[in-house]
Each structure stands twice: as structure tokens, then as C-alpha cells.
Amino acid sequence: MLRPFNVINLTGCSALTELSLSSLSKVWKLILRECICLKKLHSIDLPKNLSYLDLGRCTGLTELSLQNMPNLSELHLWRCMALTNLLLQNLPKLSSLELTNCKGLKKLDASNISKNLSWLSLGDCTGLTDLSLQNMPNLSRLHLIRCKDLINLSLQNLPNLSHIYIRACTSLKKYPQLPGVKIFP
Numbered sequence: 070m071l072r073p074f075n076v077i078n079l080t081g082c083s084a085l086t087e088l089s090l091s092s093l094s095k096v097w098k099l100i101l102r103e104c105i106c107l108k109k110l111h112s113i114d115l116p117k118n119l120s121y122l123d124l125g126r127c128t129g130l131t132e133l134s135l136q137n138m139p140n141l142s143e144l145h146l147w148r149c150m151a152l153t154n155l156l157l158q159n160l161p162k163l164s165s166l167e168l169t170n171c172k173g174l175k176k177l178d179a180s181n182i183s184k185n186l187s188w189l190s191l192g193d194c195t196g197l198t199d200l201s202l203q204n205m206p207n208l209s210r211l212h213l214i215r216c217k218d219l220i221n222l223s224l225q226n227l228p229n230l231s232h233i234y235i236r237a238c239t240s241l242k243k244y245p246q247l248p249g250v251k252i253f254p
Contacts, residue, residue, distance in 0.1 A: 079104060088114050097121065097140070105129050112138050120162070124149055131173070135160060142185075146171055157182045164188065164207070172196050180204055187229075191216055198240075202227060213238050 075095055079085065080102040088110065090096065096116040101107065102125040109132040110124070119138060123145045124130060132154040135141065142162045146152065147169035155174060157163075163183035168174065169192040176199045179189065187207045191197065192214040200216075202208065203225035211230065213219065215237040224230070224245045233252045235244065244252055 076100075090114060090116050094118055099123070100125075102126055108132065110134070112136050133157075161185065166190070168192070168194055170194070175199070177201070190214075194219075199223075210234075213241075216241075 076098040077090070077096055078100040080100055083103060083105050085104045086106045086108065088107065091114055093116045095118065097118050098121040099115065099119055100123045102123060105128050107127050108129055110130065111134045118140050120140045121143045122141065125145060126148040128148060128150050130149045131151045133152060134156040136156065136158045138160050140162055141160050143165045144163060145167045147167065150170060150172045152171045153173040155177065158181045160183045162185055164185050165188045166186060167190045171194050173196055174194050175196050177197060178201045179186070180201060180203050184205065185207050186205055188210045189208060190212040192212065194216045195218055197216050198218050199221045200219060201223040203223065205227055207229055208227050209229045210232045212234045217237065217239050219238045220240050222241060222245060224247060230247065230250055233250060235241070235252060
């Protein structure tokens with residue numbers, strides 16, 4: 070008899086083109102690193118109790134839609150260079166979001182992602198031109214590193230934001246003025 074498992078690691082499944090794991094209710098951690106043929110991923114295809122998702126080096130991923138996932142707390146997207154469509158909505162427990170080397174991403178509106186988001190890191194998202202963060206009561210740390218095309222940065226109603234680290238965002242002409250917030254350029 071097969072015991073239920075909690076973690077699925079499909080690292081290096083380079084021929085994987087689609088995924089259907091919604092029936093695996095015990096899985097809480099999913100690692101899909103280097104699944105280079107995976108083009109689209111939607112929350113309907115993922116386990117309902119998923120709390121950790123790592124999509125590192127999924128270089129063919131163009132579309133990610135995660136909605137109404139009540140337990141997702143960590144999301145890591147790095148080297149998803151083809152990613153152009155990102156929808157993150159109603160993820161009430163999401164506290165950590167990392168987007169690194171997602172060069173095709175042009176815009177991120179994080180306002181409807183999660184009220185619990187406390188850490189947001191965007192690095193080498195060179196196509197990102199607009200970033201809007203508002204009404205995120207728990208956001209305390211924001212890292213923006215080498216987002217060289219970032220022009221518009223809108224930060225509103227972020228009462229716990231205490232640290233902003235901005236480095237090599239060369240198109241950003243104006244830093245936000247937030248009283249009590251340390252900005253580390």
C-alpha cells in the first residue's frame with residue numbers, strides 16, 4: 070500500500086508539459102525546478118493544501134494563474150524568463166513572494182494578492198515597468214534589485230513597511246517618500 074506523501078519534487082522533468090495534481094490533498098510542498106517545457110500552470114491543477122511552490126528555472130513558463138489558494142504561504146519564481154502573464158489573487162496566507170529573473174514580466178499589481186504578504190523580492194525583472202503595492206498591512210520588507218526598466222513605483226497604505234532595498238533600478242526617477250521607512254539604495 071502506498072503511503073500518502075506531503076512533498077513532490079519534480080526537479081529536472083524537462084519534458085513535462087502539463088500537470089494535474091489537484092486530487093493529492095495531502096501535498097503541501099511542490100518543487101517544479103527546471104521543468105522547461107511547462108508553459109502554463111493554474112491553481113485548478115494544484116493540490117488544494119499547497120503551502121509552498123517553487124518554480125525555479127521553468128524557462129518556458131509563459132502563464133501562471135494562482136487564485137483562491139487558501140494555504141499558499143511561499144511562492145518562488147526565479148529564472149522564469151518567458152513569464153508574461155502572472156495572476157496572483159486571493160492568496161490569504163501568502164507571506165513570501167520572490168520573483169527573480171522573470172524578464173518577460175512587464176507589470177505587477179500585488180494589491181489583491183494577500184493581506185499577509187510580509188516580504189516581496191523582485192530581482193532582475195528587467196522588463197518590469199510598473200509596480201503597484203497598496204493596502205498590504207503586513208508588508209515589512211521590499212527588495213527591488215536590478216529592475217532596470219522600472220519607471221513607476223506606487224506604494225500606498227503600507228503601515229508596516231520598514232525596509233526598502235533598491236539597487237540598480239536605473240530607470241526609477243523618483244523614490245517614494247514614506248515617513249519612518251528606511252530606504253537602502
